[in-house]
Amino acid sequence: MISILKRDILLSIRSGSGFTLSLSFFFLIIILIPLAIGPENTKLQSITPGILWISALLSCLLSLDRMFQSDFEDGTLEAFLLAPVPLEGIVFAKAIAHWLTTGLAITLVAPIIGFLYGFDQSTSLWMFLALLVGTPSLSFIGAFGASITIGLKRGSLLLPVLIMPFFIPTLIFGSQTVWQASTGLQMINSFLFTAGVSAFVISLMPFAAALAINSALK
């Protein structure tokens, strides 16, 4: 599984679809919002938690469609079926690689976003923690979505429509955590729910995705 992790990170760097694309897209949305609605600090701070999570979600979507598609096209996915590594483990490793190149990269720049929007240190810290525990669920749900659109014509267009509804719990609890932290309210419950959704998704989605891949190849 370490081999898959290493290879996918390397591929994402070489193809330019990883860190740079996701981060550029994320920063563009975050920077464009104040230009569109004006620089008023209170207004910006009230909508930032939602904007932040929607930006993270859209950035993760960018490279999802290639998660299994290139392996499907070059026959690697068939070879995986016969390899002495469980398919669930392969899905897990690929989702982790996707998270490292998108979700983690976004999480690491979150404190900069907090600074740009004038949040205090405590809010920026909770923003970082919420993204750290919440973004893995985006990659794992995405892995399931990518697995059920393998081999489909226009699968990359269908993928966001299929998986967006599954992002809703993470979006709600993740943005609530940041919003409650910024207004001085108790945010621990929302944070724990964000972590809970991630834990549930990480434990379930590799099995669901492996099942979908098996059925797509047969």
Added chain:
Amino acid sequence: MLLSVKNLTCSRNNRSILGNISLTLNKAQIISLYGPNGSGKTTLLKTLANILSYSEGIITKKTKEICFLGHTNCLKTNLTVKENLSFWNGIYAGDTLEKAISSLKLQDIINIPIAQLSAGQKRKVALARLVISKSEVWLLDEPYSALDKENLLLFNQAIVGHLKTNGGIIMSSHTPIEFEGAKPLNILEFKIANGLQNDPFIEGSCS
């Protein structure tokens, strides 16, 4: 015995295309599966590899280690030959990477990205995966395609090496392969009449 098949029926897209297939692959044996385009060679190999499901029959395998090489090469064009082979070496937890590189004489292209290789060189790298896998059974779908005479000899040496270690091979091609001791098997013997016109581009329609 490595693999045994009894009364197997193969299907593709819910349509039975091959039926009543019985064969046995023994240790150090090579079976040459031949037939025209669209006759179902790939379907049979994928069914034996358990990539495709089958509707009837029994497949008995004495080994879990099966390696399938299809028309695609399982290589990433953005990575070099070494990076691709190291990846598969990690997947198979193998220790034969150097052996695979030297037996197929890949030293000269080891640090070149796959995207810059010719079709024949890509095929040769794909064949190296078989050596790395240490699988007892190799299922090869037209492995000689794109190989020149020199590389064909190298690959045949790899085959001989595999047979010497008591491995077994089922290899598909359009005509029976000229390999000492290879058992020819015409796939048209198993064809199910399905009323389709002869069309080499529709699988299972050739008679």
